[in-house]
Each structure stands twice: as structure tokens, then as C-alpha cells.
Amino acid sequence: MKISLNNDTGEIRGAAERIDAYCASHGVPADVAYAINLAVDELLTNTIDYGYDDDGAHGLEIVLRMDGSVVVVEVADDARPFDSSRTTAPDTAAGLEERSIGGLGLFLVHELMDEVGYRRDGGRNIVTLRKRAVAAGGRRVSDSR
Amino acid sequence: MDIATERRDGVLSVLVSGRIDGSNAAAFEEAAKAAMEDSDRAVVMDLEKLSYISSAGLRVLLMIAKSLSGRGAKLVLCSLSDQIREVVEISGFDKIIPVRASRADALASLDA
Numbered sequence: 001m002k003i004s005l006n007n008d009t010g011e012i013r014g015a016a017e018r019i020d021a022y023c024a025s026h027g028v029p030a031d032v033a034y035a036i037n038l039a040v041d042e043l044l045t046n047t048i049d050y051g052y053d054d055d056g057a058h059g060l061e062i063v064l065r066m067d068g069s070v071v072v073v074e075v076a077d078d079a080r081p082f083d084s085s086r087t088t089a090p091d092t093a094a095g096l097e098e099r100s101i102g103g104l105g106l107f108l109v110h111e112l113m114d115e116v117g118y119r120r121d122g123g124r125n126i127v128t129l130r131k132r133a134v135a136a137g138g139r140r141v142s143d144s145r
Numbered sequence: 146m147d148i149a150t151e152r153r154d155g156v157l158s159v160l161v162s163g164r165i166d167g168s169n170a171a172a173f174e175e176a177a178k179a180a181m182e183d184s185d186r187a188v189v190m191d192l193e194k195l196s197y198i199s200s201a202g203l204r205v206l207l208m209i210a211k212s213l214s215g216r217g218a219k220l221v222l223c224s225l226s227d228q229i230r231e232v233v234e235i236s237g238f239d240k241i242i243p244v245r246a247s248r249a250d251a252l253a254s255l256d257a
Binding site (some may be wrong): 008009010012013016031034035037038041042045048049090091092093094095096097099104105107108111112 | 166197201227
């Protein structure tokens with residue numbers, strides 16, 4: 001499934017509904033769908049808020065597919081080159097006063113997904129997420145469909 | 146995103162419903178700050194009806210916790226869904242902001 005959207009964070013909610021629907025129709029547990037939505041949201045929000053050198057309209061694209069019991073998501077944009085597969089963990093052991101605000105989004109993407117890949121291709125950033133569709137209890141997704 | 150507030154004994158309870166993402170985190174921050182008063186000794190964020198929160202919303206919770214702590218007041222979170230609890234724990238926020246199972250637990254923890 002392919003979802004196209006503009007560089008407007010207000011469009012992320014609509015994309016999330018389509019990702020939920022795709023996951024539900026492919027037997028992907030709700031908690032896995034939630035994690036995928038959060039990861040996609042964080043990538044899109046990073047790009048839309050910080051990725052562009054101009055104020056113009058830009059298109060972003062999300063492609064979802066199943067690879068066996070793994071959900072594969074590609075998020076593509078034409079923003080400045082940015083490698084989302086590299087991240088520095090925020091200091092989650094810091095106290096309230098010391099805890100800094102930045103870097104949390106990309107950290108969540110890496111924590112929630114099994115794999116985060118990046119390539120620059122034809123002037124686009126393409127981030128590939130892979131997440132096994134296994135419910136929180138460790139139950140494998142059924143092949144009933 | 147909507148909030149509904151209730152104040153008792155200097156404790157402001159804020160019921161947050163809907164979703165908080167990058168598109169409305171600023172509106173959430175504004176609404177929460179508008180509801181808070183300097184005389185509040187604590188704020189309980191009741192997330193029972195919150196379906197989704199991204200790092201943009203978590204940042205707002207952290208900023209509220211810091212600003213309350215700066216004047217000797219406290220933020221408590223309660224009634225988190227499993228998914229939101231997981232994200233709060235991964236972020237390490239449960240180590241710096243108290244998380245309670247229910248609003249009653251949260252309020253009881255604030256009784257002097």
C-alpha cells in the first residue's frame with residue numbers, strides 16, 4: 001500500500017488511520033500497528049519540521065508491505081540528506097532537571113522497530129523500517145488470511 | 146485532543162483525550178498551561194482517554210514536569226494504556242515523573 005502526503009504534520013493523522021487499516025487487514029496485532037505508527041510519525045515529523053531548506057510544498061511517501069510475518073515500511077522524502085539509521089540515545093537515566101528535550105523521537109523509532117535502514121537514492125531519503133508482527137505476549141501472527 | 150480539568154485541594158486533574166502528535170503538541174501545551182495556576186501544588190495528567198502520544202507530546206509532559214518542579218510542585222501521570230506506558234518507559238520518563246495506575250491512586254499519593 002502506498003500513502004502520499006504533503007509536508008504538513010496535520011496530514012499524519014490521516015496516514016495513521018490508513019496504516020492501522022492496513023495492519024488490521026493483514027493480521028498485524030494492534031500493539032505492533034501502534035509502534036509502526038509512532039515510528040512513521042516520528043520520521044515524518046522530523047522531516048517536516050527540520051528537513052527542508054525552503055518553505056515550499058513537498059511530497060512524502062509511505063509504502064507498506066508484508067515480508068512473511070514482517071511488516072516493511074519505506075518512508076521517502078526529498079528533504080536534505082539525513083541518515084535516520086544513525087542515532088544517539090538520550091540519557092534516559094538523567095534526572096528531571098538534567099533530562100534534555102531533544103533526540104527522543106529518533107530514539108523511539110530505533111527502540112520500537114527491529115531494523116532501521118537508510119539510503120539516499122535519486123535525491124530522496126528512503127528510510128526502511130522492519131518490524132515482526134508478533135503480539136506483545138510473543139504470539140506469532142496467524143496465517144489465517 | 147481535548148482536555149477536561151478538575152481542581153481539588155490544590156491538585157489540578159487534567160483528563161486528556163484523543164491523540165497528541167507533532168501537529169497539536171503546542172496546542173496541548175498551551176491548553177494545559179492555561180488550566181494550571183501557580184497555587185496548584187500538583188497536576189495529575191489522567192491519560193485514560195489518550196489514544197496516542199508521540200515524542201512531541203512527551204516533550205510537553207517533560208516541560209510541564211520541569212516547570213512544576215521549579216516551583217516545588219509536582220506532575221503525576223495516571224491511567225496509561227499498555228502502549229503509552231511502553232513508550233513512557235522506553236523514554237525513561239517513568240523514572241523522573243511518577244506514574245500511577247489510576248486517578249484515585251495518583252490523588253492518594255499526593256495526600257499530605
